[in-house]
Amino acid sequence: MHLALLSNAETPNGKAAIGQLLSRCNLQSSAGAYIGSEPAPQEIFFTQTKNIYASIGYQLDLYLDFEDGFCIDVFHQALSKPFIHLSGGNTFRFLNAMNQRNVANALINYTAQGGLLIGVSAGAMLLTPSIITANLCGDPNDVGIENLQALNLTSFLFAPH
Incomplete structure (x- = not known):
């Protein structure tokens, strides 16, 4: 299982951490997928993140x-990539949308089969047993989600920033 939990991918250290991890995983391809925490009509954050990855090759x-931009066929394409970037944003909203699409087990299986998940902020908290630490980052639970259980791919919680 390959995981990266980062507070910020835009810093020199964040970029270096992603680059080192990707270079050590013997990837079959240098192209990965991006899963946003919420819809981004102009894909501003996706473009910024694409530029980060391009800067490290x-x-x-x-x-x-998992909301407006969700298509099960595209999700399956993402699972065929060697790495998936889980973006930052509102952690409660991200977990709620992931649960509504019922894709948690697919992501867990993805890592069990050697796929790499790179979580930044909210995306990192999704990799842990629970997103209870999202309150510490100032995320409001506007979606009213009660079950805060996340992917449980780590044995620890994460509080970015």
């Missing part, structure tokens, strides 16, 4: 989110 060539 990798690509993000597939975008989706």
Whole structure:
């Protein structure tokens, strides 16, 4: 299982951490997928993140989110990529949308089969047993989600920033 939990991918250290991890994983392709925490009509954050990956020699060539930008076929394409970037944003909203699409087990299986998940902020908290620490980052629970259980891919919680 390959995981990266980052507070910020835009810093020199964040970029270096992603670059080192990707370079050590013997990837079959340098192109990965981006899953946004919420819809981004102009894909501003996707474009910024694509530029980060390009600066370290990798690509993000597939975008989706679990709300308006969700398509099960595109999700399956994402699962065929060697790495998936889980964006930052509102952690409660991200978990709620992931649960509504019922894709948690697919992401867990993805990592069990050697796929790399790179979570930044909210995306990182999704990799832990629970997103209870999202309150510490100032995320409001506007979606009213009660079950804060996340992907449980780590044995620890994460509080970015």
